[in-house]
Amino acid sequence: MKVTNSSTYRQLLTNINRNQKSLQNLYLQNSSGIKFNRASDNPAAILPVLSSRSQITLNERFLSTLGSSADQMASTDTSLGAMENVLQRVKEISVNTINASLSQKDLNVFADEVGELKKQMLDTANAQVDGQYIFSGYSVTDAPFVANPDYEDSRYDEGDRSTWPIIYKGDNNRASLEVAEGEYLDISITGNELFSGIENSNWESPNQPGLKGDSLPSSGPVNPGKPGDILIKTGEKESTIPQSFLTDTGDNYAAKLASLLENPPQKLTGLDGLQNYRTGDSYKLDITSAGSTIPIELNGTPGQEFSLAGLQAELGNKLTPPDPNATSGTLANGVQYDLSTGELLLTSETPGTAIELSETVTDDPSPVISGFISTDGSKVEGLDKLSGLNLGDADTYQLEIESGEETVSIYLDGSADKEFTLAGLQTALGKQLSPAVNPPPKTGTLQNGVTYTLDDISGELTFANSSGKAINLSEKVTDQVSPAIKGFGETRKPNSGLNATVVAASADLGSPSGTAYALDITSGGKAVSIGLDGTPGQEVNIANISMALGKQLSPADATATSGTLSNGVSYDTSSGKLVLTGTENGADLDLSTSLNGAPATTKSHYGRVDIATDSNKKVAISGEGLNGAGLKETELKGSVTTDIFGVLTRLEESLRAGNIDDPDGPGGGVQENLGKIDLAAEQNRRKRSQLGVKASRIAQSTDQREGFLIDVKSTLSRYEDADMIKTLNDLMLQSTALEAALSVSGKISKLSILNYL
Numbered sequence: 241m242k243v244t245n246s247s248t249y250r251q252l253l254t255n256i257n258r259n260q261k262s263l264q265n266l267y268l269q270n271s272s273g274i275k276f277n278r279a280s281d282n283p284a285a286i287l288p289v290l291s292s293r294s295q296i297t298l299n300e301r302f303l304s305t306l307g308s309s310a311d312q313m314a315s316t317d318t319s320l321g322a323m324e325n326v327l328q329r330v331k332e333i334s335v336n337t338i339n340a341s342l343s344q345k346d347l348n349v350f351a352d353e354v355g356e357l358k359k360q361m362l363d364t365a366n367a368q369v370d371g372q373y374i375f376s377g378y379s380v381t382d383a384p385f386v387a388n389p390d391y392e393d394s395r396y397d398e399g400d401r402s403t404w405p406i407i408y409k410g411d412n413n414r415a416s417l418e419v420a421e422g423e424y425l426d427i428s429i430t431g432n433e434l435f436s437g438i439e440n441s442n443w444e445s446p447n448q449p450g451l452k453g454d455s456l457p458s459s460g461p462v463n464p465g466k467p468g469d470i471l472i473k474t475g476e477k478e479s480t481i482p483q484s485f486l487t488d489t490g491d492n493y494a495a496k497l498a499s500l501l502e503n504p505p506q507k508l509t510g511l512d513g514l515q516n517y518r519t520g521d522s523y524k525l526d527i528t529s530a531g532s533t534i535p536i537e538l539n540g541t542p543g544q545e546f547s548l549a550g551l552q553a554e555l556g557n558k559l560t561p562p563d564p565n566a567t568s569g570t571l572a573n574g575v576q577y578d579l580s581t582g583e584l585l586l587t588s589e590t591p592g593t594a595i596e597l598s599e600t601v602t603d604d605p606s607p608v609i610s611g612f613i614s615t616d617g618s619k620v621e622g623l624d625k626l627s628g629l630n631l632g633d634a635d636t637y638q639l640e641i642e643s644g645e646e647t648v649s650i651y652l653d654g655s656a657d658k659e660f661t662l663a664g665l666q667t668a669l670g671k672q673l674s675p676a677v678n679p680p681p682k683t684g685t686l687q688n689g690v691t692y693t694l695d696d697i698s699g700e701l702t703f704a705n706s707s708g709k710a711i712n713l714s715e716k717v718t719d720q721v722s723p724a725i726k727g728f729g730e731t732r733k734p735n736s737g738l739n740a741t742v743v744a745a746s747a748d749l750g751s752p753s754g755t756a757y758a759l760d761i762t763s764g765g766k767a768v769s770i771g772l773d774g775t776p777g778q779e780v781n782i783a784n785i786s787m788a789l790g791k792q793l794s795p796a797d798a799t800a801t802s803g804t805l806s807n808g809v810s811y812d813t814s815s816g817k818l819v820l821t822g823t824e825n826g827a828d829l830d831l832s833t834s835l836n837g838a839p840a841t842t843k844s845h846y847g848r849v850d851i852a853t854d855s856n857k858k859v860a861i862s863g864e865g866l867n868g869a870g871l872k873e874t875e876l877k878g879s880v881t882t883d884i885f886g887v888l889t890r891l892e893e894s895l896r897a898g899n900i901d902d903p904d905g906p907g908g909g910v911q912e913n914l915g916k917i918d919l920a921a922e923q924n925r926r927k928r929s930q931l932g933v934k935a936s937r938i939a940q941s942t943d944q945r946e947g948f949l950i951d952v953k954s955t956l957s958r959y960e961d962a963d964m965i966k967t968l969n970d971l972m973l974q975s976t977a978l979e980a981a982l983s984v985s986g987k988i989s990k991l992s993i994l995n996y997l
Contacts, residue, residue: 295948303942327917334914365385365434375434408432429930437883450883453876454876472501524538666681738859746821751782754835786801789805820845
């Protein structure tokens, strides 16, 4: 084969270019320390390199997140430590006040300190890291805890968080972190579980419960009318749901029963101060203005309970048109009423027109009349909480005390010895003693055998009859400045310590067959009816029953095997049987069925009631009436958590009022709050322990990630890093080879400048 000069030159140039490219790669490896910088440099080895780089990036991201989380958890732990210090000091204060005889001045000093400690606790609850609140769930830009503008000590109820002094505004979502592929860990604590003592799963319940202890589901369906009362004992307090209340009173008995379990029948703490419900007790109030009288009467039965709700319903029914849900309105005689504040406020539509109030109270045992105390030495706040007594000629107060068909009358009109003051009342009572006593005593037995006691410290006028005879009290007030009747709302919300949940009523009608069938389904006063007459296409079987019910849907669907009817009742025939379920609120399910033309049989199906404690105290339920409620006698343990801000607030109130051991007094008493302080401290320690476990898991995950990162980087180095000694030797050899090739090329080509002229 003939080899031409041109082919020789081309081969020579190709080899020189190859050497130059190889030399360039060696220079790049020598300067970067990496074997290859492009996938084309070594396609076979690039896959493990790219995989290692990806794992390094992922692990570095994990380590960055873990580091931030560890910092946040450290800040949270610091806050929990501050909480523990506050609670420890609060406990020391409580123990000191219980075990020592301190003056009110000393107690006020401790109350001031508790107030400051509460502020310190609030600062801790609203702590921030990098401008984000750490106890607010996902709502990191908003302060989680704020003061409740509507808080009142007298209405505080640990079972209703809307009455608590500090309200949680965050949410119940914890921040979550992926500590390993597919493994997530909660790294934050929400304020509701740490400070309010309410677990996240219980936070969004629609009936706003507070704390949650033991629970008890109904053992069977509700069966109204079973004889017997239900007794509820919460701590030392007892309340009764009378047998007369445990009857079917409407189309949603289960819900009404649940309401009774949560709020047993209570007494007014207002004008009459009724103490204990008994059959035959009554309260009557005549409201007279401009010669027209509107009578109000409560007897304790459903709809006429001795409560603010019962009073509201009675007044609302006197409106035109009647509206038992109205909290305010104008009666037919021009008197305007308002119950929105928890008090009955009466004003005249026409300024200057007097309103005359006449009360008659029947109570066994005798009622305690509260509030007769002079606030400024000139007028009486009054048995009926009168406001605006101006000592005018027309202002009067009359009290009739009847027992054993004998009546003793007390009359005050503001004149000498009949002043609207404690002294005036005491004088009037003294004149009714037998014989009359002057100066009049603060206690004595009236002519009808009734013994009175006037306590000018508490402002209570108490009556008793040693013979056991009932005492009826009748008050009559005339005031030119319209009086305000206060106190109809209970001093404390009448919560039993229970939270009741209603479960919908249901019935299994099976798979009837025959020649004719009729079914009426009623709930909430609304009926849905179907019928099959046995003719072709109307045979009585589950398929045709399902078809008939499907036609009652909106829109109609004769092929549906389940659905919700217009009255809220759901049906299901998919099992080959007809199963009906009532509305979610537990409304009664009334069914009327007839088969083969027989007389219809009617039966009511009631929902079920499940209960749980919503306080720190044990709640015992007993009584024959439990059988009809589908419940059994039991004692439910209270919640092991508490509202920390509620404890601190009420402890401060107890100290300022000098209330050491009265759970019904202001703030609930120091003794009562001391037990809750222990709960709060344990609650904090429990959350801190859980946080410590999670922090340990974060540290463990960080160590694992760092070790794995070292291994991956080692693997990457093995594939990617150049052997610098070998690279340098190769560079020298390649450089020498290129120089030799260029020298040989010059000799062979014998090129000179003349070749280019």
